[in-house]
Each structure stands twice: as C-alpha cells, then as structure tokens.
Amino acid sequence: MKILITGAKGQVGTEVVAQAIKRGHDVQGFGSKNLDISNAEQVNNTVQQIPPDVIINAAAYTSVDKAETEQEMAYAVNSQGSENLAKVCKQYNIPLLHISTDYVYDGEKQTPYIETDTPIPTGVYGASKLEGDQKIEQLWHKHIILRVSWVFGEHGNNFVKSMLRLAEQRDELSIVNDQFAAPTSAQAISSRLLDILEDRQFNQASCTWGIYNLQSDPGVTWYDFAQEIFTQTQQLGLINKTMKLNPIPSSQFPTPVKRPANSKLDGKKLQQYFELLPVDWKADLKVMLESINTPII
C-alpha cells in the first residue's frame, strides 16, 4: 500500500515509518519541515502529488503543559491540522488513521474508559486533540482514531528517557503515585496501526470506522512505571546502582495542567472488530532497553 505518514520524525512517526517499510509498503514519510499539517494548501498539494492509498497522521502538538501558553499553536496543529487532513482525505476518498490521547478524559471514572465515554479534557492539549478528533468524525467517515496513553519509545522524548537521564544525576527520585493509566510503546502503536490497515475488512463496505482504544497492560502509576524501568535496567546491567524511589501525590508535583487520576483505556472494541489484543508494555520496555548497548552508569 502507498502510505503517507505525517509527523514522521516523532516518537510514533519514526517507528511507524520503519515498520511500514519492513512490511513492504510504499512509504512517503514527512516531518514537520516538509509537510506542515496546519497549512491546508501544503496538505492538499502533497496529497494531490502522491496520492496515497491511506494516510497515517502521527503529527501533533504534544507539549501538555506548554500548550496552556501556546494555545494557538496547539489548536493549529491538533484541530486545524486534523481538519485539513480529513478534508483532503474526503476529496480523494482516502482512509485516515489518526492518533488520539487518554488526556481527552478528566480521569474521574473509576474503571477503564471505553470509546463512548464522554470526554472532558482538563487542559488545552486535551481540548485541542479532542477538537481534532471531532473534526475528523464530522468531516470524513473513513477514519480510525486510535486512542493511546503514556507513549514511550527509542525516538524522541519520553518518561523512560527522563528516568535514565535523571539516574545519571541522582540516587533518589520522587515520583507521582496517584495517576493511573498504562505506558504504551511507540512500537506497539505502530504495529497496531499497520495491523488495522492490513486487515481484510479495512476500507471494505463492512469496515467499522470510528474511535478505538489501544489497551496496554498492566495498568500502573508513574511511580510503578519508574520502578519497572529501574528493575529492568538493573537486570540488563545498564545501571550499576539502586535508585531510591519515593511515591508522592500529584499535589507535591504541581504542573500547569491537572492530569487525569485514571485514564486507563479499555480495548475490547479493537479486539471485537479487528481481533487485536491488548499490548504488553513491560515486554516492549525490555526491547527498548535492550537496544541500549552500553551501561548508562
């Protein structure tokens, strides 16, 4: 398949480009410098020149806290950018695969979120992402919106890399222990996106378009996640010291945006319609850490 991938230099974008090439697809990957999704003219010209069989939108404005002061930019990319892609997809009859976030929810639900739960974002990032999802839903029915949580991977910035960097400087860390969700690897998100577009019902009349959650297991807090990172790094011989981790409430680590207390995603719908099971983030973390060949400390 000829796949146009936006945001090709991001955590997920880099991974999905690599995996799509490995699976034998004709991949046209664009970083933000070559294709700015907030620019409708650029989007139209690029799609017209290629034109692809499917578009994967891995581009987004993803700075959760900075979005509070860069509201215009967040909406330009996450809302206007999604609208531009949905419109051009409709014009050329191209299915659109898009990535959304658990931060569209306020986190007050006691059980995992399902696709029909009402989103109530707590900040600009979540609100701009939600508006993008809604624009796609309104404008072009041939879409799959995959909601994911807490992305990590080899490329770009993420919590795993922050922990490894901090371990070089400190022996003790305080980590928030009252926000519950699940880390999800860029590798798992990419393979699920490609599994969906390779599914025999994809783009057939029988295809069930819409929003899907990607469930990653087990659910944990950031503190649990940090513990697992340091357990695995020690087992792999990457860190030659024991890190002392202190669990703290979010109130002791104030951020401009309040994060959801619970944003665990339920993935039964993805299993029902595409036979895709929840992913195991601990196994993916091991693969990521094994790719670091030299000890960190």
Ligand SMILES: NC(=O)c1ccc[n+]([C@@H]2O[C@H](COP(=O)([O-])OP(=O)(O)OC[C@H]3O[C@@H](n4cnc5c(N)ncnc54)[C@H](OP(=O)(O)O)[C@@H]3O)[C@@H](O)[C@H]2O)c1
């Ligand atoms: N990161 C997370 O924890 C998380 C959690 C839940 C959901 N998600 C969602 O997962 C998806 C992938 O996120 P990620 O973690 O891979 O993010 P990322 O590493 O920040 O990558 C996003 C990419 O989008 C590009 N981009 C920004 N503005 C653009 C524009 N106007 N036009 C084209 N490209 C643009 C960025 O390029 P530049 O660097 O050049 O600006 C960057 O390479 C996003 O939809 C995000 O909302 C992420």
